[in-house]
Amino acid sequence: MVxxxxxxxxxxxxxxxxxxxxxxxxxxxxxSALLVGLVTGAGEALALVLRLPFGSRADRSGGYWSMxxxxxxxTAVCVPLLAVTPFLGAAGLAVGCLLVLAERTGKAVRSPAxxxxxxxxxxxVGLGRGFGxxxxxDQIGAxxxxxxxxxxxxxxxxxxxxxxxLAVPGAASIALLFWLRRRTGDPLREQARAAGPQPTVSLLRxxxxxxxxxxxxxxxxxxTTAGLVTFGVISFHLVTDDVFxxxxxPVVYAAAMAAAGLTALALGxxxxxxxxxxxxxxxxxxxxVPVLAFTESWAVALLGVLVWGAATGLQDSTVKxxxxxxxxxxxxxxxxxxxxxxxxxxxxxxxxxAGWLSAVSVPALVAVVAVLQxxxxxxxxxxxxxx
Numbered sequence: 001m002v003x004x005x006x007x008x009x010x011x012x013x014x015x016x017x018x019x020x021x022x023x024x025x026x027x028x029x030x031x032s033a034l035l036v037g038l039v040t041g042a043g044e045a046l047a048l049v050l051r052l053p054f055g056s057r058a059d060r061s062g063g064y065w066s067m068x069x070x071x072x073x074x075t076a077v078c079v080p081l082l083a084v085t086p087f088l089g090a091a092g093l094a095v096g097c098l099l100v101l102a103e104r105t106g107k108a109v110r111s112p113a114x115x116x117x118x119x120x121x122x123x124x125v126g127l128g129r130g131f132g133x134x135x136x137x138d139q140i141g142a143x144x145x146x147x148x149x150x151x152x153x154x155x156x157x158x159x160x161x162x163x164x165x166l167a168v169p170g171a172a173s174i175a176l177l178f179w180l181r182r183r184t185g186d187p188l189r190e191q192a193r194a195a196g197p198q199p200t201v202s203l204l205r206x207x208x209x210x211x212x213x214x215x216x217x218x219x220x221x222x223x224t225t226a227g228l229v230t231f232g233v234i235s236f237h238l239v240t241d242d243v244f245x246x247x248x249x250p251v252v253y254a255a256a257m258a259a260a261g262l263t264a265l266a267l268g269x270x271x272x273x274x275x276x277x278x279x280x281x282x283x284x285x286x287x288x289v290p291v292l293a294f295t296e297s298w299a300v301a302l303l304g305v306l307v308w309g310a311a312t313g314l315q316d317s318t319v320k321x322x323x324x325x326x327x328x329x330x331x332x333x334x335x336x337x338x339x340x341x342x343x344x345x346x347x348x349x350x351x352x353x354a355g356w357l358s359a360v361s362v363p364a365l366v367a368v369v370a371v372l373q374x375x376x377x378x379x380x381x382x383x384x385x386x387x
Contacts, residue, residue: 007180009141010173011072012257014166015103017145018079020253022100023235024246025159029085029093033236033359034352039097040232041351043104044225048344050105055112055337064113065181071110072177076170078103083164112336119324119332139261139313143254145169150250159246210335214326216383218342221319223376225343226350227286227369228311231256233354234293234304243301252302256309263313279318279380283373285311290354290369294362 026036058067078099085096145166152162231253238244244252285307292304327335357365 006137007072007173007176008138009144010169010176011075012138012141013145013148013169014079014173015075015107015145016142016253016257017149017166017250018082018103018163019231020146020149020235020250021153021159021162021246023232024239024249025082025085025163026093026096026100026232027236027239028159029096031093031097033233033240034355035097036236037230037233037351037353037355037358038348039100039351040230041348041355043100044230044351045344045348046101047104047107047111048225048340048342048347050108050344051112051340052337054109055340056334058113058116059331059334064117067113068110068117069174069177069181071106071108071114072173074106074109075103076167076174078106079170080164080167083160086158086160108340111340112334115324115336116332138316139257139264141169142257142260146250146254146257150247150254153250154247210331210338211326213383213386214323214335214339216379216386217322217326218339220376220379220383221315221339222342222346223372223379224282224286224311224315226346226353227283227372227376228308228315228350229290229293229354229358229365229369230351231305231308233351233358234308236355237294237358238301241296243296243298252305255302256305256312259306259309260313260316263310264316264318277384279314279322280377282311282314282319283377283380285314286376287366287370287373290358290362290366294358294365 022040023036026039031039054067058064082096082099085092085099088095148165149162152165153159156162235249235253238249238252239246289304289308289311292300293308295301295304323335323339324332353368354365357368
């Protein structure tokens with residue numbers, strides 16, 4: 001668990017450092033709030049929906065390590081390449097959008113396989129605690145990366161040198177992965193080989209084989225994902241409405257990542273005792289985010305970003321632990337893929353909706369998010385009762 005946490009620490013410096021300035025970067029390349037919402041929402045959708053085929057492939061092939069390494073490598077390459085987009089003229093915006101989407105695709109390639117490896121390693125200590133500790137280490141990188149970006153932007157006055165510098169932790173994450181792979185071996189591949197070749201099953205059949213409680217939870221999580229405004233849209237507002245200077249936005253994002261790590265660590269411990277009931281607070285947190293984050297007061301907007309960070313920490317740790325409890329051990333990568341696909345379909349709609357409504361009517365955005373979260377809360381209650 002600790003080894004994977006250190007890998008995630010280095011990798012999170014790369015992609016969270018980049019995500020802290022995605023909104024301002026795309027804005028500097030000529031993007032509108034709607035385009036930022038579409039790209040960041042579509043990026044999250046790719047990071048989620050594509051886990052469906054990659055999760056099924058990991059379970060069939062047993063290639064958990066190879067897919068994990070490939071996904072991290074794609075992120076380590078795409079983020080530093082964003083540094084060249086300001087020098088590409090009219091093509092810069094299109095290339096920037098494609099690189100953002102490609103980086104999120106790397107997340108999809110690695111996540112089901114990595115989560116399966118983590119669930120296997122966390123078995124002796126408890127799923128909630130294991131995922132919580134991993135997320136806390138993960139968030140140290142998510143905290144350090146944006147601070148590094150902020151320091152470089154404040155020093156140079158431009159964004160591209162900070163993106164280029166993120167190549168260093170990217171290379172470190174790949175080197176750490178290869179070292180960890182050699183040190184631990186590949187017990188899950190050996191188990192897959194011992195079980196013999198797995199038959200190819202259609203996605204429809206694979207979905208029917210998963211428990212009803214899993215699908216109730218997936219629907220609830222999709223609604224919370226649709227309602228949780230992407231940081232790209234939030235940071236676009238913070239810069240274009242002069243709530244924070246551009247160099248301060250990565251610092252604000254770093255604070256959100258610290259909140260995410262602390263939330264993941266605390267509620268991961270709680271999860272092993274409460275069995276998922278702690279997730280009832282998530283729709284409430286998601287509802288509060290646009291109320292606070294889209295104000296003109298820097299202090300209130302900062303509070304909204306911190307709540308946003310805490311909500312993402314809860315989504316990325318305890319939610320995964322509950323999925324592992326709802327799905328048979330031999331189907332976890334498939335389950336994570338199915339779960340993420342449902343979330344991803346909601347993410348692209350939610351990202352576009354947030355980008356549009358934030359520019360048209362913030363009260364309307366707040367109302368829509370509140371309705372979505374009320375429905376999510378009802379489905380979560382049913383999930384817990386069914387389980």
